[in-house]
Amino acid sequence: MDLKTFTYLYHKTRGLSRAEIIQEAELTEDEYAMLEESMSASLAEINADRTRAASIGREFVRLTRYIYEERSDQELGLARPDAVKPRAGEIFALPAVDKIAKPEMALHQAISQRRSLRKYSGQPFSQEELSFLLWASSWASDFRSGENMEFTRRNVPSAGSRHPLECHLLINNVVGLKPGLYYYHPLKHCLVLFNDSPSIANEICDGCLRQMMVANSAFTVILTALPYRTVWRYAQRGYRYLYLDAGHVGQNIHLAAEAVGGGACMIAAYQDEAMNDCLGVDGVEEFVIYIAAVGKKG
Ligand SMILES: Cc1cc2nc3c(=O)[nH]c(=O)nc-3n(C[C@H](O)[C@H](O)[C@H](O)COP(=O)(O)O)c2cc1C
Known part of the structure; x- marks a missing residue:
């Protein structure tokens, strides 16, 4: 992913306005329009994950406590x-x-x-x-x-x-x-x-x-x-x-x-x-x- 695309997605999913995104990502109007079209699936994916992403750190720490440890593949002989x-x-x-x-x-x-x-x-x-x-x-x-x-x-x-x-x-x-x-x-x-x-x-x-x-x-x-x-x-x-x-x-x-x-x-x-x-x-x-x-x- 190139830097312009990344910057567009990053700011778009954080709710910046069109003008702000154009400025931050140094986009032309045409580039912005193209990204709106080509990145719609990626935008939907990031937005769908947003709620989980907002609390994943706590969940990661909680669910990787020792008490939850599964039998590992080594223990299973893999x-x-x-x-x-x-x-x-x-x-x-x-x-x-x-x-x-x-x-x-x-x-x-x-x-x-x-x-x-x-x-x-x-x-x-x-x-x-x-x-x-x-x-x-x-x-x-x-x-x-x-x-x-x-x-x-x-x-x-x-x-x-x-x-x-x-x-x-x-x-x-x-x-x-x-x-x-x-x-x-x-x-x-x-x-x-x-x-x-x-x-x-x-x-x-x-x-x-x-x-x-x-x-x-x-x-x-x-x-x-x-x-x-x-x-x-x-x-x-x-x-x-x-x-x-x-x-x-x-x-x-x-x-x-x-x-x-x-x-x-x-x-x-x-x-x-x-x-x-x-x-x-x-x-x-x-x-x-x-x-x-x-x-x-x-
Ligand atoms: C996990 C980690 C990530 C860091 N990432 C960046 C970074 O992306 N850019 C940067 O300029 N400094 C980065 N740093 C450097 C810290 O800003 C720096 O260690 C901190 O300000 C303390 O300063 P010192 O290392 O001179 O003691 C990172 C340091 C650590 C340990």
Whole structure:
């Protein structure tokens, strides 16, 4: 969904007037008329869900209490999900985790100076620095695969070590890496390029509601969640754990960025449909859950 369509739907379903919507979405009269026609089904769908949407948070917390937990698919003996999603594309090796120089900054300093950084110097990240940040936040130190269970261990915690998050990177300014959208392989510690269209950075910036730190970042981490990895073990309560897991990854991104003279800003204000489209995921079995823009300090 493009930004104009999103902005139209967003304001229309919140009751803004035609003139206000035209202004907010920067539409012409013709564009507005076309959206009125082409988006009528989507409008009806959003409006029909409005009442439930207004109270879903409380319901979600209530109905995912431990007392309601169903027997999970794991308990029922259903096939285990894979711990890592297979990928195809051009592969770029990263400096090996046991070879990279570890930053000297003390942990207490990284913690105390961490603040959200939205303006970057334009200085690039080196591949070593990127490798360090990925080591801290997504790298798998161990992988076990059996008939009944497959899991990874990482430098972040995850409920049941299910690690339901996959890491993607919009690379804008990393020495020796061409700009584009990459997947980070947590076992092979390499990047897999899957979209090098010249427009991808702009599309992702649109998806992040034109938060310009995305376009100006050295790179932006985009985490997706595959809920079934966790739901297989914990049933519906597993959905709570996805968001908790994502928070741990976000904090390690923050601290690792600080340690190499950079900074990060987490992003949760994004257009779900557009971001899922950019990543080529369906929004149900896999969806964008958390985003972090990263760059160097001025
Ligand atoms: C879950 C979450 C979502 C956030 N989403 C955004 C965002 O979309 N845009 C933004 O500019 N900052 C975002 N932030 C950054 C917060 O605004 C920031 O952490 C907060 O103002 C506190 O400032 P500090 O991080 O410098 O301590 C987000 C932070 C978190 C933890």
